[in-house]
Amino acid sequence: xxxxxxxxxxxxxxxxxxxxxxxxxxxxxxxxxxxxxxxxxxxxxxxxxxxxxxxxxxxxxxxxxxxxxxxxxxxxxxxxxxxxxxxxxxxxxxxxxxxxxxxxxxxxxxxxxxxxxxxxxxxxxxxxxxxxxxxxxxxxxxxxxxxxxxxxxxxxxxxxxxxxxxxxxxxxxxxxxxxxxxxxxxxxxxxxxxxxx
Numbered sequence: 037x038x039x040x041x042x043x044x045x046x047x048x049x050x051x052x053x054x055x056x057x058x059x060x061x062x063x064x065x066x067x068x069x070x071x072x073x074x075x076x077x078x079x080x081x082x083x084x085x086x087x088x089x090x091x092x093x094x095x096x097x098x099x100x101x102x103x104x105x106x107x108x109x110x111x112x113x114x115x116x117x118x119x120x121x122x123x124x125x126x127x128x129x130x131x132x133x134x135x136x137x138x139x140x141x142x143x144x145x146x147x148x149x150x151x152x153x154x155x156x157x158x159x160x161x162x163x164x165x166x167x168x169x170x171x172x173x174x175x176x177x178x179x180x181x182x183x184x185x186x187x188x189x190x191x192x193x194x195x196x197x198x199x200x201x202x203x204x205x206x207x208x209x210x211x212x213x214x215x216x217x218x219x220x221x222x223x224x225x226x227x228x229x230x231x232x233x
């Protein structure tokens with residue numbers, strides 16, 4: 037009973053409430069996975085995932101209204117009262133949910149799908165290394181215009197690679213690719229092609 041109240045905010049949650057909680061929990065897990073996974077989403081999927089995120093947010097809003105009209109406690113949205121506090125809280129909560137849903141679709145779901153069903157690829161790109169002392173994911177990174185489709189816009193590298201590699205270089209990426217993007221399972225410095233005499 038205590039666990040049910042913790043998960044749903046209600047001792048007897050409605051089926052709509054349970055479904056909405058499940059969607060948010062799964063989306064949050066996918067969002068965290070997507071942020072930590074070495075994945076570069078496709079530019080088109082970045083925009084398409086936003087459409088799915090907005091659509092799912094609309095479903096959550098409608099579900100919250102159904103819970104509210106049934107006189108149940110609801111934690112996902114706010115009532116339609118026209119007070120400033122209610123509108124502000126609703127806006128902040130909507131932006132938070134939209135961000136989580138966008139990350140879940142664009143990064144989490146796409147990274148999981150690509151790692152499971154994508155085909156092997158190998159590519160080279162010119163990158164610049166950077167050091168971010170306060171990054172939540174990693175301190176040593178490489179960045180490139182080819183990586184700017186995602187939310188993080190960088191890939192993590194090891195401390196050894198950071199100090200061994202020059203500030204700007206070409207790297208070879210190995211991983212799996214799909215229509216949704218590319219995972220990166222291995223990063224190495226690309227050999228320099230010297231012209232033959």
